[in-house]
Amino acid sequence: MQSGTQFTQGLRLAMDNGPAWMVEAVRQVRYHVISSDHLFSPDNSTLLTGCPDAPLRSGERRLVVIDENVDALYGAQIREFFACHDIEITVLPLRADETVKQFDAVSRVVDAMNDFGIDRRREPVLAIGGGVLTDIVGFAASLYRRGTPYIRIPTTLIGLVDAGVGVKTGVNYETGKNRLGTYAAATATFLDRSFLRSLDLRHISNGLAEILKMALIRSEELFELLERRGPAVRADRFQGSTGDLAQAADAIVAESIHLMLEELQPNLWESALERCVDYGHTFSPTIEMHALPELLHGEAVVIDMALTTALGTLRGDVDQAQADRIFSVIHALGLPLWNDVLDDPSLLEAALRDTVRHRDGRQRLPLPVGIGGHRFVNDVTGAELRAATELLRRCARNVAQGAPAEVLVGA
Ligand SMILES: NC(=O)c1ccc[n+]([C@@H]2O[C@H](COP(=O)([O-])OP(=O)(O)OC[C@H]3O[C@@H](n4cnc5c(N)ncnc54)[C@H](O)[C@@H]3O)[C@@H](O)[C@H]2O)c1
Numbered sequence: 454m455q456s457g458t459q460f461t462q463g464l465r466l467a468m469d470n471g472p473a474w475m476v477e478a479v480r481q482v483r484y485h486v487i488s489s490d491h492l493f494s495p496d497n498s499t500l501l502t503g504c505p506d507a508p509l510r511s512g513e514r515r516l517v518v519i520d521e522n523v524d525a526l527y528g529a530q531i532r533e534f535f536a537c538h539d540i541e542i543t544v545l546p547l548r549a550d551e552t553v554k555q556f557d558a559v560s561r562v563v564d565a566m567n568d569f570g571i572d573r574r575r576e577p578v579l580a581i582g583g584g585v586l587t588d589i590v591g592f593a594a595s596l597y598r599r600g601t602p603y604i605r606i607p608t609t610l611i612g613l614v615d616a617g618v619g620v621k622t623g624v625n626y627e628t629g630k631n632r633l634g635t636y637a638a639a640t641a642t643f644l645d646r647s648f649l650r651s652l653d654l655r656h657i658s659n660g661l662a663e664i665l666k667m668a669l670i671r672s673e674e675l676f677e678l679l680e681r682r683g684p685a686v687r688a689d690r691f692q693g694s695t696g697d698l699a700q701a702a703d704a705i706v707a708e709s710i711h712l713m714l715e716e717l718q719p720n721l722w723e724s725a726l727e728r729c730v731d732y733g734h735t736f737s738p739t740i741e742m743h744a745l746p747e748l749l750h751g752e753a754v755v756i757d758m759a760l761t762t763a764l765g766t767l768r769g770d771v772d773q774a775q776a777d778r779i780f781s782v783i784h785a786l787g788l789p790l791w792n793d794v795l796d797d798p799s800l801l802e803a804a805l806r807d808t809v810r811h812r813d814g815r816q817r818l819p820l821p822v823g824i825g826g827h828r829f830v831n832d833v834t835g836a837e838l839r840a841a842t843e844l845l846r847r848c849a850r851n852v853a854q855g856a857p858a859e860v861l862v863g864a
């Protein structure tokens with residue numbers, strides 16, 4: 454036999470220089486995303502029986518980690534719900550905003566799991582809050598005993614349409630956005646839009662940014678729906694106050710989640726790094742962390758999308774009328790087109806370098822093609838970024854003055 458030659462007998466490899474084995478396995482994963490409004494009404498049984506993989510029976514107990522602001526608003530109702538169903542809960546209220554999305558917060562959840570003496574399989578931790586809270590709890594649960602089940606109940610729009618439906622967990626580390634994290638599916642996510650009634654409009658817009666992301670890269674229909682009904686649905690906080698608003702809110706949320714899950718399911722562990730759902734997330738991680746706490750996550754994402762729309766326009770992939778529509782929808786949804794961090798071209802170039810490290814040596818930059826399409830490029834230069842920034846600067850100024858963006862390339 455030649456040196457290094459191998460043959461397999463199941464696990465065992467026969468090598469000329471000693472025994473060796475190769476292990477190969479595929480991990481099956483299944484999780485549920487279930488909508489039900491007013492989850493904590495005493496007569497709503499969705500949390501108890503709605504998920505076949507996570508039944509909750511009277512006499513059982515649960516650890517509940519809840520965003521402290523959500524606790525202040527809904528804690529009494531939540532405690533009453535569990536008491537009414539004879540479920541004993543231990544509650545950890547946690548401050549959860551981007552500035553404290555750090556490993557310390559994960560430690561606090563781990564401490565609570567340990568003190569609770571959580572059962573490895575049968576006592577999923579309940580995470581109730583926005584994307585920050587669910588990312589922290591998901592991370593802690595994925596670490597404890599190398600994986601303890603958890604359930605998400607998102608209370609923000611970003612949580613409902615994005616952070617609550619994928620498998621990524623994580624916290625920021627130093628200047629790195631979500632630099633520490635794991636892939637860990639929650640057994641179930643329960644979507645209750647009624648939580649959005651207490652969310653301020655800035656955070657509704659913040660969630661609309663991620664919905665707009667899905668529209669720009671995947672669906673012209675969703676974009677048109679946002680264009681026609683987005684501002685009214687935003688003002689109504691997705692509460693469906695009239696039949697028409699309810700229909701629009703239902704369609705926007707359901708379509709956005711559906712498109713997201715269509716993208717995630719075949720590539721759940723991100724073995725392929727060309728991900729169109731990374732649109733808006735090339736420059737934004739650096740922009741968001743640099744501007745922290747000035748910009749919310751979705752605001753940083755939308756500035757990235759505005760910049761890359763300008764880039765797409767310069768490349769001829771997005772025509773000027775399409776760019777005009779995109780910029781005016783961003784504005785109409787209460788989102789920014791510009792932030793002064795863009796004044797520093799070296800920041801964008803640093804962001805691109807970091808993205809290249811994150812995407813295994815290539816830019817793999819999703820760029821819009823028209824409205825609803827995309828392609829990946831690897832050849833964006835610093836000069837091109839500067840030209841796109843100048844184009845965006847002019848358009849953003851026009852839009853801020855109430856005028857059309859007037860995306861005149863070469864003007
Ligand atoms: N895991 C993922 O796939 C994924 C996807 C998208 C975003 N994210 C992460 O999500 C985070 C952003 O999430 P977010 O926008 O939900 O922010 P957030 O969790 O900070 O919540 C926003 C604010 O709203 C408050 N709040 C929450 N629910 C409320 C309610 N119903 N009424 C009133 N106030 C309420 C919170 O206390 C907080 O102050 C970012 O860190 C981002 O990285 C993760």
Ligand SMILES: O=C(CO)[C@@H](O)[C@H](O)[C@H](O)[C@H](O)COP(=O)(O)O
Nearest residue numbers: 615621631663730731732734738811
């Ligand atoms: O922001 C997030 C996840 O934090 C999502 O909106 C988004 O779809 C993607 O997961 C992002 O592209 C982020 O990916 P990554 O930089 O955390 O690897």
Ligand SMILES: [Zn+2]
Nearest residue numbers: 663734750754
């Ligand atoms: Zn995002």
